[in-house]
Amino acid sequence: MVKETLILLYGGRSAEREVSVLSAESVMRAVDYDRFRVKTYFITQDGSFIKTQVFEERPVETVRLMTNSTVVWEDKIPASLIYEEGAVVFPLLHGPMGEDGSMQGFLEVLKMPYVGTNVLASSLAMDKIATKQVLSSIGIPQVAYVAITSQQERPNKVAEINKSLTYPVFVKPSNMGSSVGISKVDRPEDLDGALDLAFRYDNRVLVEQGLVAREIEVGLLGNHTIKTTEPGEVVKDVAFYDYDAKYIDNKIKMAIPAEIDTVIAGQMRQYAQMAFAAIGGTGLSRCDFFYTKDGQIYLNELNTMPGFTQWSMYPLLWANMGLAYPDLIAELVDLAKQAFVERESHL
Numbered sequence: 126m127v128k129e130t131l132i133l134l135y136g137g138r139s140a141e142r143e144v145s146v147l148s149a150e151s152v153m154r155a156v157d158y159d160r161f162r163v164k165t166y167f168i169t170q171d172g173s174f175i176k177t178q179v180f181e182e183r184p185v186e187t188v189r190l191m192t193n194s195t196v197v198w199e200d201k202i203p204a205s206l207i208y209e210e211g212a213v214v215f216p217l218l219h220g221p222m223g224e225d226g227s228m229q230g231f232l233e234v235l236k237m238p239y240v241g242t243n244v245l246a247s248s249l250a251m252d253k254i255a256t257k258q259v260l261s262s263i264g265i266p267q268v269a270y271v272a273i274t275s276q277q278e279r280p281n282k283v284a285e286i287n288k289s290l291t292y293p294v295f296v297k298p299s300n301m302g303s304s305v306g307i308s309k310v311d312r313p314e315d316l317d318g319a320l321d322l323a324f325r326y327d328n329r330v331l332v333e334q335g336l337v338a339r340e341i342e343v344g345l346l347g348n349h350t351i352k353t354t355e356p357g358e359v360v361k362d363v364a365f366y367d368y369d370a371k372y373i374d375n376k377i378k379m380a381i382p383a384e385i386d387t388v389i390a391g392q393m394r395q396y397a398q399m400a401f402a403a404i405g406g407t408g409l410s411r412c413d414f415f416y417t418k419d420g421q422i423y424l425n426e427l428n429t430m431p432g433f434t435q436w437s438m439y440p441l442l443w444a445n446m447g448l449a450y451p452d453l454i455a456e457l458v459d460l461a462k463q464a465f466v467e468r469e470s471h472l
Contacts, residue, residue: 131454134228137223138168141220147434149217151437157451164209175200178191224429240457242407251429256426266422268334268336271332273331293311299327342442347408351401356383379438413425
């Protein structure tokens with residue numbers, strides 16, 4: 126049987142590039158090599174494309190993918206040379222210039238099928254402010270917030286924040302994930318420093334009401350028919366589930382399925398489907414919720430390219446539903462090919 130080619134794009138220019146490497150290495154080891162050969166391309170911090178390893182069979186545990194510290198510049202190629210007829214791309218890129226529609230647009234120009242949401246859905250879900258505006262139009266509950274842009278007068282927006290929200294608040298770059306650039310602010314006098322940090326990563330910033338809440342996540346899979354997982358819970362060993370806690374120190378545990386009432390679980394799954402449909406999602410997403418002690422549900426965000434590391438919530442949620450990691454990858458590839466045929470038919 127002739128193997129299909131699966132291209133893993135990883136690395137990238139965003140601050141989340143380290144997560145991307147971990148995700149790509151996990152997928153590289155989980156692929157069904159009876160069906161696929163895997164080609165890998167590394168995108169450096171400066172945006173260069175580097176041709177890296179090709180795998181015909183599962184690599185041994187000691188094999189590592191290229192990173193910025195081990196890059197071989199002689200293998201740099203024009204970005205368009207990743208094209209291969211019949212290949213499917215898995216863009217394991219997190220954050221700006223990867224998960225925000227830019228890479229999806231590039232792959233559509235190349236006429237290549239790719240795993241995940243399309244240009245518009247990727248862009249919408251990446252921008253926290255835009256996501257809130259879309260979801261509010263269909264009545265999905267969200268945490269109170271104030272949006273601020275670099276063009277607006279900060280003193281006026283700070284006054285609005287202090288008037289409409291109560292501390293603690295969370296300050297977030299609108300277009301960033303994996304908790305990069307996010308601060309928990311307990312006092313008004315610390316707000317400016319948190320805003321400065323967030324504006325290092327984006328010109329649009331979200332200041333959100335802090336909650337005492339459990340963090341519950343639902344996996345989504347599909348194009349027209351959307352499947353959802355039972356909710357899983359992020360059980361934190363730290364006060365704030367930041368980037369290091371997620372990916373460096375691994376100071377988190379997961380309860381899958383989450384210990385919540387079945388009615389609440391069903392409501393979250395319904396909200397997740399509604400949100401995914403509202404942004405025009407295809408392929409996959411992870412929908413994150415806050416669940417408070419008084420029984421309130423708030424949709425926090427849609428993550429259209431969730432982490433695929435060995436301890437990431439998304440593949441574990443599907444494993445709990447009986448869909449093993451290699452089979453999950455195969456289904457995502459099939460969905461990518463289906464979406465590609467449909468996109469091309471509309472031209």
